Structure formats: C-alpha cells, structure tokens
Amino acid sequence: MSKGKIDPEYVYLSDKTIEALEAWLNVRYHPLPHHSLFISLDNASRGHRLSDKSVYRLVKKYSSEIPEGKVLSPHQIRHSSITALLEATNGNVRLAQKFSRHSNLNTLMIYDDNRVALQQEAVNILANMV
Secondary structure: OOOOOOOOOOOOOOHHHHHHHHHHHHHOOOOOOOOOOOEOOOOOOOOOEOOHHHHHHHHHHHHHOOOOOOOOOHHHHHHHHHHHHHHHOOOOHHHHHHHHOOOOHHHHHHHHHHHHHHHHHHHHHHHHHO
16 A cells, blocks of 8 residues: 555566565465565564564564664665665666656656766765865
C-alpha cells in the first residue's frame, strides 16, 4: 500500500527478492494468504504483524552492526536506492519516478539535486588533491 493511497498498488520485485521471500515463506511453515508477510519472532509478540516501529528498530540495529556502517532508517535506505538509481541511469527521473512511485516529479527532483550536488563536491575534493 502506498503512502496516502487507498487502493492497493502492485509493485515489481527482482528475482532475488522473490527468491528471498519464497525462502522466508518456507521458514514460516506455509502461512495462509490472509496472514501477514512479516511477523515478529520474539517471545513477547511472536506471530504478530511487524509494526512500522519494529521495522525501523530492526533496520537501525542491523545497519549499526555493519563495520564502518552508519545507522540507517528505512527511509534512508529508500532515499539511497532512489539516488543510486538516478546515478546508474545518469539522472533518468522518469525511470526513478516509476521505481519510487512518487506522484509528484518535483519531489523526486530533490533526490536528483542532491545527487548533482554530491557530484560537484566529489569533483572539488578530487581537484584539490591534484
């Protein structure tokens, strides 16, 4: 479900993501279609749907365990994914808009402006090294 949307919206998944989800469903002992996809595995709330807060805590916990990693939030991962896609496609904002599902192109342009600003910063750093 998209932020602010009433009707469900289909999203495309990569083959790797589908494989990971299938593996997770096998661990879940074949849940019924109406069951939540992601559930808590801790003793206090085992089997209940993961809340937004729980997802945030899990991302924060595991990102902090990465050597020299920075503590992340789910939104920062989304932001990084959009910026990386813009970088990989040389700023193809239409493709990034489809990926991010931003209805307003101006919102997406913030990501591209940040990307261009980082490029300028990188160029200046490298120029000062010569």
